[in-house]
Amino acid sequence: MKRKLEISELIFKIISYTLLTIFALCCLYPFVYAISASISGYSAVEMGDIILLPDFKGLQFNAFGEMFSNNMFWNSYSNTLFLTLYGTLFCMFYSILGAYALSKKRLMFRKGFNFFLVFTMWFSAGVVPQYLNYLATGTAFRAIGITDDKWLVIIAMGMQAMNIILLRNAFEGVPSEIEEAAIVDGATEMQVLSKVYLPMSKSTIATVALFFAISRWNGYFWAKQMISNSNEHPLQVFMQLQLTQYTDLEYTTGWKYNHNYHPNSVIYALIVCSIIPILVIYPFIQKYFAKGVNVGGVKE
Amino acid sequence: MMKAKAADFILYDRATGTYRVDPEQAVRDDVEKHHWLHVGRTIAKDWRLYLMLIPMIVVFVLWRYLPMYELLGCFKVDDAVKTVNEQYFLGFSNFKLLLSGGGDGRMSVEFWQAMRNTFLMSFYGLCFGFPMPIILALFFNEVKSNAARSVLQVMTYLPKFMSTVVMTSLIVMLVRDGSSVGLYSKGIISQALENLGLISAEVAQKGLLNYPAFFRSIYQISGIWEGAGYDSIVFFAAIIAISPTSYEAAQIDGANKWAQMRYVVLPSILSTVIIMLITRIGHLLSVGYEKVILLYRVETYQTADVVSTFSYRYGMQSNQTGLASAAEMMNNLVGMLLVIGANSVAKRASNTSLY
Numbered sequence: 001m002k003r004k005l006e007i008s009e010l011i012f013k014i015i016s017y018t019l020l021t022i023f024a025l026c027c028l029y030p031f032v033y034a035i036s037a038s039i040s041g042y043s044a045v046e047m048g049d050i051i052l053l054p055d056f057k058g059l060q061f062n063a064f065g066e067m068f069s070n071n072m073f074w075n076s077y078s079n080t081l082f083l084t085l086y087g088t089l090f091c092m093f094y095s096i097l098g099a100y101a102l103s104k105k106r107l108m109f110r111k112g113f114n115f116f117l118v119f120t121m122w123f124s125a126g127v128v129p130q131y132l133n134y135l136a137t138g139t140a141f142r143a144i145g146i147t148d149d150k151w152l153v154i155i156a157m158g159m160q161a162m163n164i165i166l167l168r169n170a171f172e173g174v175p176s177e178i179e180e181a182a183i184v185d186g187a188t189e190m191q192v193l194s195k196v197y198l199p200m201s202k203s204t205i206a207t208v209a210l211f212f213a214i215s216r217w218n219g220y221f222w223a224k225q226m227i228s229n230s231n232e233h234p235l236q237v238f239m240q241l242q243l244t245q246y247t248d249l250e251y252t253t254g255w256k257y258n259h260n261y262h263p264n265s266v267i268y269a270l271i272v273c274s275i276i277p278i279l280v281i282y283p284f285i286q287k288y289f290a291k292g293v294n295v296g297g298v299k300e
Numbered sequence: 301m302m303k304a305k306a307a308d309f310i311l312y313d314r315a316t317g318t319y320r321v322d323p324e325q326a327v328r329d330d331v332e333k334h335h336w337l338h339v340g341r342t343i344a345k346d347w348r349l350y351l352m353l354i355p356m357i358v359v360f361v362l363w364r365y366l367p368m369y370e371l372l373g374c375f376k377v378d379d380a381v382k383t384v385n386e387q388y389f390l391g392f393s394n395f396k397l398l399l400s401g402g403g404d405g406r407m408s409v410e411f412w413q414a415m416r417n418t419f420l421m422s423f424y425g426l427c428f429g430f431p432m433p434i435i436l437a438l439f440f441n442e443v444k445s446n447a448a449r450s451v452l453q454v455m456t457y458l459p460k461f462m463s464t465v466v467m468t469s470l471i472v473m474l475v476r477d478g479s480s481v482g483l484y485s486k487g488i489i490s491q492a493l494e495n496l497g498l499i500s501a502e503v504a505q506k507g508l509l510n511y512p513a514f515f516r517s518i519y520q521i522s523g524i525w526e527g528a529g530y531d532s533i534v535f536f537a538a539i540i541a542i543s544p545t546s547y548e549a550a551q552i553d554g555a556n557k558w559a560q561m562r563y564v565v566l567p568s569i570l571s572t573v574i575i576m577l578i579t580r581i582g583h584l585l586s587v588g589y590e591k592v593i594l595l596y597r598v599e600t601y602q603t604a605d606v607v608s609t610f611s612y613r614y615g616m617q618s619n620q621t622g623l624a625s626a627a628e629m630m631n632n633l634v635g636m637l638l639v640i641g642a643n644s645v646a647k648r649a650s651n652t653s654l655y
Contacts, residue, residue: 008557016439024455048485098356125367126628128615189348218463
């Protein structure tokens with residue numbers, strides 16, 4: 001039997017639908033605006049005529065063209081891909097191994113090791129000591145022949161205790177009988193990890209890998225501080241430099257006489273380019289994110 | 301451990317009138333004597349596990365714990381070139397300089413300003429940023445169609461995955477100033493606020509980011525825009541875990557929506573809310589510096605400067621590392637006390653430790 005909605009319930013329903021829709025549209029709006037502004041003509045952007053849809057009269061793709069013809073853009077894009085790929089792999093390597101060991105009840109000094117991890121979440125040294133430490137690491141790396149600052153970023157940055165704890169919790173959830181069965185069948189420790197634990201906690205591993213990958217893709221501050229060679233700057237650093245350049249009055253004076261697009265459009269085009277990879281994979285990954293967060297937030 | 305008494309391990313033999321050591325105690329002694337041998341054997345048997353831990357430990361020691369040692373530079377003379385060990389020891393004068401001022405006193409004024417801003421930013425974040433995800437989760441619960449809810453959720457989570465640079469670039473562009481010679485127009489959001497009469501034309505023309513009065517609002521609103529949807533996941537999970545029978549029972553008892561909220565939903569999600577609130581309080585003093593560095597400028601230091609950015613300016617831009625470390629040291633110590641306090645409250649309140 002379907003119950004008729006009471007008036008208060010109906011009101012609340014209407015309110016929630018309305019506010020949710022408004023909030024969701026607000027979340028989306030800046031991106032839509034960026035896309036519209038990146039493909040509108042000069043005068044529309046100059047006059048601030050664009051509100052939601054692009055100005056179809058002056059439609060142009062030259063702002064994207066200007067980005068695509070810039071070698072530094074492709075350079076920074078490939079640098080970001082490189083940092084993301086290797087950084088994620090490296091972080092996953094030690095996080096999975098460490099989390100696996102920590103998930104074992106028979107591990108001696110287990111509490112101590114856990115505290116070792118968790119303490120880094122309580123107390124962080126802060127920006128400046130971290131900076132001095134990275135400087136020293138860079139010197140040490142150069143001394144042993146690693147002259148490329150990329151490797152400093154990949155190896156020395158991006159560790160997150162929280163992600164290891166997420167993995168540890170997932171591994172703890174694997175029933176120990178399965179592991180025992182595997183050991184009886186003669187599996188070694190590595191085989192237990194790769195054949196039992198990894199397949200059984202796929203969704204958490206995907207989540208954690210994505211957490212690492214996204215923080216790498218979005219990394220800005222330390223990459224900017226530590227990578228001295230501008231050819232090796234990742235996309236985020238490049239984007240910040242372009243923002244300052246294209247909002248600079250000196251640089252853009254006289255722009256309108258030989259361009260059919262506004263300097264702002266170039267910035268928006270760059271923003272759109274940098275978020276497209278995330279937009280493309282996002283629908284596929286967001287269910288994993290939801291799952292991973294629940295594990296982290298509630299189960300702890 | 302119980303306190304040992306002599307009678308526990310020495311037995312009196314009545315027949316011979318002599319004392320002898322309890323044989324059980326001999327075994328205990330033996331175990332104790334060989335405790336470390338036992339530990340060694342257990343580790344040796346499971347050496348693969350400990351080998352697996354090594355990469356993680358190395359990485360964390362080198363790049364998480366060594367910086368903490370580097371933090372001891374707060375007691376030393378400013379010097380970015382020498383290592384902490386080589387720097388000249390100063391004692392507490394860096395702290396004195398920050399807290400009570402020295403020289404022209406500018407430093408201490410700036411430090412206290414940064415401290416106040418750090419605290420206020422987190423506090424406002426707590427007041428405005430914390431309830432939003434809960435409200436969103438309540439709203440999501442009303443959307444019964446799965447497809448519609450998924451679409452809405454996908455839309456609201458999206459900003460979380462954008463980089464700080466993308467977000468700050470968008471903010472800079474959307475609230476930017478208008479060109480005085482007509483080269484570009486003011487940002488669309490400034491324009492909208494002006495049309496709504498919330499800000500004057502002059503303010504919109506000069507750009508919102510140049511006014512200290514607007515920095516905190518911009519910071520909080522963009523924070524909600526970025527994180528509220530994503531943070532609602534946890535609360536939504538708690539809400540959908542409520543059994544439908546609870547609602548039915550309440551409805552039969554004639555509860556309207558408000559009463560259902562008050563007596564069914566709220567008690568069920570309370571423990572999650574408490575845990576998240578305590579976590580949040582624990583991280584009250586760790587304000588993200590990346591966003592502030594990308595958004596603030598000299599004009600807005602008085603409301604925008606936080607301790608991390610203060611020490612970034614002094615330590616990394618003008619090489620006063622000792623001073624910067626001292627600022628971080630104070631901020632981080634207070635922060636850690638908050639975390640530990642929050643954690644012990646959590647243990648007492650909900651019997652769940654956060655870590």
